[in-house]
Amino acid sequence: MTPRRAQLRDFLRTRRARIAPGEVGMATAGRRRTPGLRREEVAALAGVGVSWYTWLEQGRDINVSTEVLDAIGRALRLTGPERAHLYVLAGLNPPPPRADATRGDEITPELRHLLEAWTPRPAILRDRYWHLLAINDAARWVFGFDDADHHCLISFFTNMRYRRAHLHWAAVAPSVVAAFRADAAHAPDDPGFGRVIKELSAVSPEFAELWARHDVGTPGQAVKAVRHPEAGDLVFDMTTLAVVDHPDRYLELYNPRPGSETAARLERPRTRTAAPA
Template sequence: MVDGFGRQREALRHFLRSRRARLSPDDVGLLATGRRHTPGLRREEVAVLAGVSASWYTWLEQGRDIKVSDSVLDAISHALRLDDTERVHLYRLAGTNPPQLTSWGAAPREASRLQPVVDGWLPAPAFVVDRYWNVLAANSNAMSLLGVPSHGQNYLMSFFTDPSARVRFPDWDGMAARLVGQFRVQGARFPGDVHFDMLAQELCCVDEAFADLWARHETCNAARTRVRVRLTDQQGARYEHLILSLLENSDLRLMLYMPMPQVQGAGLDLVVS
């Protein structure tokens, strides 16, 4: 009986062979030599492209129990022309933690496919942000009721610099603390990305409240919270706010707002969270 480790190694063998078989020497800029009895690249050619020995690559493809570094897996991924999903799959089959995806071309494409999703959430608000909280998709009520800025603008920058946000959200202080804590947690996922520090410094310069909260070094990773929204002086609404990560290792997050039952009465103070 094959155990879990054996099945994983067998899957690794089949995966590497299938990725090798789909490529030709022309695909990777090599000169084809000799007669080929099977389609695809030879193991020796993959080894040359990856900068490893032919014996070592053969052992890997055979599923032998050898140690593999991230740099070597990256080199093999490049040699076999793996996309982001295939690269993560290779890491897992090799028993290594997969890398964070950094292919920025995929984010806008995925966000464009999510626009019908957020529009379909109407009349409740919904929007999509990237790792920096830049808005990539939003429905009309997210913009009108929550003040979500237009496509490409930063939600955090809008929340902390737009005076209407402090009027729109009765619990602005609590929301601000959660947002800063979530932003700090998100930044820790990408320790080599200096853009987080640059954005934090910019926010500290333009808004004193953000600067005070940032200096506390508090964290928040709540995926479900309650939000109150002031519609008029005498009317408010409350929502369950859900944050959903989209696709494994994806930077995109879907913000969904689910309406909660309204408290009957004459005033916003009766709308409780």
């Protein structure tokens, strides 16, 4: 037995051992030699054969489907992380996090504090579809975001102030679209990405043309250069970080490029604002 299948065996055993029969509406009459549910009870709750479930729990080399794993997960009342763990142990890719469970309007005070603490450097919190969830004041000032901006890619193509600020917008646009395609490729059947593509294609022929190329890039590290009307030329190293406890969320942190005057120029408007009237 491989180590992975041995872990699958132990994981399933411990998950069913923690559920009392009465919790799932099953009779508890008679003496039970093991705590929790029996294998045949889990099989009945999941709607699978007893022999098949027994083989799965024994770590045998059998074929499994996402539908069956989901049914077992519901029967064993697995949490989201436990469900993903079951997929991995069974040899399948975990499903993407549910957007309705990870997005929402609630942003933790810790994340908000991090965004503000990054000031005077820009910082953005977005979701997997590139919707803007929160930005700090520096991002508003540097990139020209306003209350109408709700999506990174849509703003990149439709916010004229945002576009004009980018020193190399036309050269960068193909790589931005290619990075979005790379993210969308992880969930080809997810309607969330489809809605963004449809909305932006309807208002931006430039995006539609680039999207039709089917280029795929690498999201993550990038250099961003902007020309600000007050601060002048600003150059940033942009790093994207996943939020571990909210896998649908990503932090984009912009750090002044070493060797540029960006850091000093970012301090000037804050100094003027803080000065007494």
